[in-house]
Amino acid sequence: MRSGCRAGFLILLMSGWAFGGDGVVDLAHRMQGPDGAHLFGTDEVGRDLLARCWLGGARSLTLGLALTALHLAVGVMMALAAQAALPARRVVLGLADLVASVPATLLALLLLAFLRPGYGALVTALAIGGWIAYARLALVQLDALRDDPSLLQARLNGAGPWRRLRIHLLPRMAPVLLAQASAGIGAVALVEGGLSFLGVGLPPDQASWGQMLATARAYFLVSPWPLLWPCLGLFALLLATGPDLQRRSGIPEDG
Amino acid sequence: MRRAAAALARASATLLGVWLAVQLLPRWLPEDPARIAAGEWATEADVAALRHALALDQSWASALMASARGWLHGDLGLSLRYHRSVTSVIGGGFPVSLRLALLALLISALLAWALAIPRGRMVRALESAAIASPVYVLGPLLLWAVAQHAGWIPVSGTDTWAAWILPTLSLAIPLAGHQARILRPQLETLYDASGPRWWQGLAIPRFRLWLRWTMPAVAGPWLTVLGLQLGALLGGAVLTETIFGLPGLGSLLVGALSTRDLPLVQTTVLLGAALYVLAQVLVEWGQGLLDPRLR
Numbered sequence: 001m002r003s004g005c006r007a008g009f010l011i012l013l014m015s016g017w018a019f020g021g022d023g024v025v026d027l028a029h030r031m032q033g034p035d036g037a038h039l040f041g042t043d044e045v046g047r048d049l050l051a052r053c054w055l056g057g058a059r060s061l062t063l064g065l066a067l068t069a070l071h072l073a074v075g076v077m078m079a080l081a082a083q084a085a086l087p088a089r090r091v092v093l094g095l096a097d098l099v100a101s102v103p104a105t106l107l108a109l110l111l112l113a114f115l116r117p118g119y120g121a122l123v124t125a126l127a128i129g130g131w132i133a134y135a136r137l138a139l140v141q142l143d144a145l146r147d148d149p150s151l152l153q154a155r156l157n158g159a160g161p162w163r164r165l166r167i168h169l170l171p172r173m174a175p176v177l178l179a180q181a182s183a184g185i186g187a188v189a190l191v192e193g194g195l196s197f198l199g200v201g202l203p204p205d206q207a208s209w210g211q212m213l214a215t216a217r218a219y220f221l222v223s224p225w226p227l228l229w230p231c232l233g234l235f236a237l238l239l240a241t242g243p244d245l246q247r248r249s250g251i252p253e254d255g
Numbered sequence: 256m257r258r259a260a261a262a263l264a265r266a267s268a269t270l271l272g273v274w275l276a277v278q279l280l281p282r283w284l285p286e287d288p289a290r291i292a293a294g295e296w297a298t299e300a301d302v303a304a305l306r307h308a309l310a311l312d313q314s315w316a317s318a319l320m321a322s323a324r325g326w327l328h329g330d331l332g333l334s335l336r337y338h339r340s341v342t343s344v345i346g347g348g349f350p351v352s353l354r355l356a357l358l359a360l361l362i363s364a365l366l367a368w369a370l371a372i373p374r375g376r377m378v379r380a381l382e383s384a385a386i387a388s389p390v391y392v393l394g395p396l397l398l399w400a401v402a403q404h405a406g407w408i409p410v411s412g413t414d415t416w417a418a419w420i421l422p423t424l425s426l427a428i429p430l431a432g433h434q435a436r437i438l439r440p441q442l443e444t445l446y447d448a449s450g451p452r453w454w455q456g457l458a459i460p461r462f463r464l465w466l467r468w469t470m471p472a473v474a475g476p477w478l479t480v481l482g483l484q485l486g487a488l489l490g491g492a493v494l495t496e497t498i499f500g501l502p503g504l505g506s507l508l509v510g511a512l513s514t515r516d517l518p519l520v521q522t523t524v525l526l527g528a529a530l531y532v533l534a535q536v537l538v539e540w541g542q543g544l545l546d547p548r549l550r
Contacts, residue, residue: 094268094269094272097265097268097269098269098272098273098276101266101269101270101273101528101531101532102273102524102527102528102531103486103487103490103527103531105493105494106490106493106508106524106527109493109508109509109512110512110520110524112512113512113513113515113520114280114281114284114286114288114291114515115284115285115286116285116286186387190389193389193391194389194391194493194494197391197494197497198493198494198497198509200512210391213391213392213395214391216395217395217398217498220395220398220399220402221402224399227395227396227399228396230392231392231395231396234387234389234392235384235387235388235392236387238386238387238388238389239383239384239387242383242386242387
């Protein structure tokens with residue numbers, strides 16, 4: 001039931017691509033509270049808050065999903081490379097330590113300052129450190145499965161590396177990695193929101209929660225709605241991708 | 256001690272890597288950092304002068320050597336934005352960040368235990384809510400709530416202790432949620448494993464029991480999280496400092512990035528990384544103190 005609620009919220013948010021919008025400037029109706037014409041009210045230049053929140057949420061969620069998939073793929077590949085040979089292991093673990101020693105928001109800020117602004121820079125900045133958690137998790141599991149009899153059996157039966165990976169390794173690694181990935185979607189949205197808040201995330205002409213929050217801070221005494229809705233949206237998104245999904249898949253929270 | 260020594264060795268290697276990265280990366284980026292830093296209306300001569308000042312016109316090897324020599328002598332270069340030495344600029348911001356980090360961590364640790372010890376759906380819900388409230392949501396919301404009753408708590412500044420309440424709280428609450436999430440399952444297994452709570456019959460004060468028995472038994476993973484959080488905070492809480500206008504390392508970095516102040520950016524990032532790994536070394540050492548198996 002509760003996981004149904006979460007999935008429902010995420011699908012609803014995703015439909016922002018179809019129903020949301022960046023809004024039309026309408027200075028005659030700015031800073032209005034919720035009413036029949038604008039269910040969530042309007043912002044400081046009269047744009048509809050419902051449409052902006054909806055599309056902004058869809059953007060955050062899409063970035064979260066796409067980047068988590070990328071992190072997962074890169075992480076597993078790094079772990080496979082690390083397990084293949086000792087020198088490769090040193091390189092991968094050293095690289096992970098190196099990147100992880102700079103906090104995620106700091107690293108992203110640094111890259112964004114020196115890359116051409118746009119989605120390419122944002123994706124690079126968000127992608128650079130995200131793979132580490134998945135690579136470390138996958139490596140622990142690959143090490144545990146290294147001497148597994150079923151893998152030896154598969155090898156003796158002449159199964160190639162791709163087949164061993166697909167049939168024997170990935171299905172067993174999936175639960176832990178996917179549990180991490182569900183929280184990862186929220187984590188990407190969190191960093192993206194922070195970057196947009198600072199004005200270096202999503203482009204300023206495109207609605208995003210972080211940027212809406214940053215703008216609304218200046219006007220909250222006039223109308224609190226432009227501040228409250230994005231706050232509520234982020235809160236709900238982080239709750240929906242939060243750790244209860246892990247418990248359902250049978251993985252202890254501290255695992 | 257051996258674990259701490261190994262961690263120290265790893266940390267030094269990592270820092271060397273970060274130093275090389277911040278020195279060399281600007282050279283290999285698609286856009287010339289000197290041109291960006293000089294601004295839109297700079298003449299070719301200005302850009303050339305800046306390239307010379309940033310040692311971008313030298314080969315990477317000689318620039319690296321010059322920078323290393325400077326660093327060893329304690330000269331971190333001149334900030335392009337403030338026209339002062341980077342050392343003095345950072346020296347002004349670091350105490351603010353340090354105080355914010357330590358305050359937030361202390362409050363978050365207290366909150367985390369308060370959230371993790373009681374059982375029930377209510378505290379679990381609070382824990383999830385704390386995790387789902389990032390600082391850039393809590394900060395503006397707290398400001399809005401306080402603004403309804405103007406004069407209650409100062410909303411910016413660093414002069415009075417009261418001015419630190421809002422930044423500390425908005426930083427500490429999400430951190431406390433993450434700590435409680437690590438603590439709770441461990442506390443539950445600890446209490447369940449001890450079967451009938453024989454210790455409740457002993458006439459030991461509760462706080463003493465917690466200090467001597469409960470806390471050391473579950474502190475390992477908690478300390479790890481605490482160390483990660485401390486490390487991330489020491490380098491400057493970028494968002495919190497921006498929201499509350501605190502002149503710490505975080506707002507210095509944002510300012511330096513927006514004006515492409517390369518020497519200040521390089522030093523701030525390296526300092527952030529150094530404090531981050533230092534916090535981890537401290538945690539390794541602390542865990543050895545708490546858990547004799549790790550010595």
